[in-house]
Amino acid sequence: MERIIAPSLLSADFGNLNRDIEMINRSNADWFHCDIMDGQFVPNMSFGFPIIEQVKRMAQKPLDVHLMIVDPDRYLERFKEAGADILTVHIEACTHLHRTLQRIKLLGMKAGISLNPHTAVSLLEDIVAEADMVLIMSVNPGFGGQKFIENSYSKISRLREMAEKKNQNLIIQVDGGVDLTNAARLYAAGANALVAGNAVFKASNPEEAIAGLKNA
Ligand code: DX5
Ligand code: ZN
Numbered sequence: 684m685e686r687i688i689a690p691s692l693l694s695a696d697f698g699n700l701n702r703d704i705e706m707i708n709r710s711n712a713d714w715f716h717c718d719i720m721d722g723q724f725v726p727n728m729s730f731g732f733p734i735i736e737q738v739k740r741m742a743q744k745p746l747d748v749h750l751m752i753v754d755p756d757r758y759l760e761r762f763k764e765a766g767a768d769i770l771t772v773h774i775e776a777c778t779h780l781h782r783t784l785q786r787i788k789l790l791g792m793k794a795g796i797s798l799n800p801h802t803a804v805s806l807l808e809d810i811v812a813e814a815d816m817v818l819i820m821s822v823n824p825g826f827g828g829q830k831f832i833e834n835s836y837s838k839i840s841r842l843r844e845m846a847e848k849k850n851q852n853l854i855i856q857v858d859g860g861v862d863l864t865n866a867a868r869l870y871a872a873g874a875n876a877l878v879a880g881n882a883v884f885k886a887s888n889p890e891e892a893i894a895g896l897k898n899a
Contacts, residue, residue, distance in 0.1 A: 687854065687876035688897050689716035689747045690889075692738065693729060694827045694880035700734075703884070704741040710893040714747040714769065716858070716878045719762075721752035724776055725825035732765045739766030749797065749858065749878075751824045752776065756783055763790045771795030771818050771856075774802060784813045795856070799824065800832050804841045812850050816876070817842060822859030827880035831860030836872045843873025863892070866899035 690712050695703040707715060715738055720729040739746060745768035752758070755772045756779075762770055770792045777783050780796065787794040795816035796807065800823055807817065819842065821835035839855060846853040856876035857869050866877060877896055886892035 684854075684875040686870065686897055687713040687856070688893055689714040689856070689876060689878045690883040690893060691716040691718055691827065691858070691878050691880035692734075693718045694884035696884070697730075697734075700737065701741055704738060706889055707893075708741075708743045710890045711897045712744065712883075712893045714745045714876075715742050716880075717746055717748045717767075719748060719750050719752060720825065724753045724773065725751045727825040732761065735762070735765040735767070742766075745769060747771070747795075747878075749795075749818065750776075751797075756786070759783070759786050759790060763792060767792055769793040769795055769816065771797050771816065773797045773799065773824075774806060775799055780810055781813060784810070788815075795854075797824075797858075798838070800834070804838050804845065807842070807845065808849075811842075811845055811853065814850070814853065816854035816856055817846075818856040818858055818878075819874070820859055821857050821861065824859070828885075829860055831862075831865055835859075836868060839869065839872040839874050846873075861896070863895050863899060866896050870899065 722728040747769040748767040784794040793815040797818035822829040855874045857874045858878035861879045862882035
């Protein structure tokens with residue numbers, strides 16, 4: 684499967700946002716990962732529509748928007764208008780996930796489901812066929828720069844097995860503590876999309892770090 688690298692702008696320098704966006708445009712990266720936090724679903728706040736709109740104006744690659752917010756249904760249209768190409772909601776935040784995914788796709792976006800570290804992959808049995816992507820959180824969402832949770836490997840392989848039966852085109856994305864030390868094992872477990880914040884933006888050469896993650 685095609686490998687997708689999505690640098691997380693949460694770790695970018697917001698005083699030099701255009702410079703960091705241009706770096707990603709030039710690099711081997713595939714998507715711009717935008718983390719949206721509301722201070723309720725996660726104990727942190729990040730950024731909102733004005734920043735996403737600015738990223739959209741500069742970006743030459745798709746915007747992969749990861750919603751860490753309660754009741755995401757209220758804002759699906761608004762994220763589409765702001766420029767989201769892939770919209771991921773948390774399973775823990777959706778009472779009617781099937782309907783939410785249908786609405787995201789009707790709006791013309793790819794639909795992703797994200798799982799917190801404690802959430803079992805088996806909960807996806809009856810919904811995985813409706814998703815374009817599943818995002819396995821490999822840290823508790825809310826902050827960049829946290830330590831990778833080892834149990835994530837087993838979740839990824841169980842999900843890839845499920846996808847072989849139910850959705851062969853499923854993109855399996857991993858987010859949290861991803862770096863050059865675990866990327867190869869994540870691909871081997873069945874992931875094909877990696878999000879990286881600190882591993883890209885705190886690297887002495889971010890473009891090289893992106894290429895390293897892609898070819899790990
Ligand atoms: C965490 C966010 C991540 C974060 C990853 O809640 O969803 O996308 O930016 O950052 P690193 O790669 O530094 O763990
Ligand atoms: Zn994220």
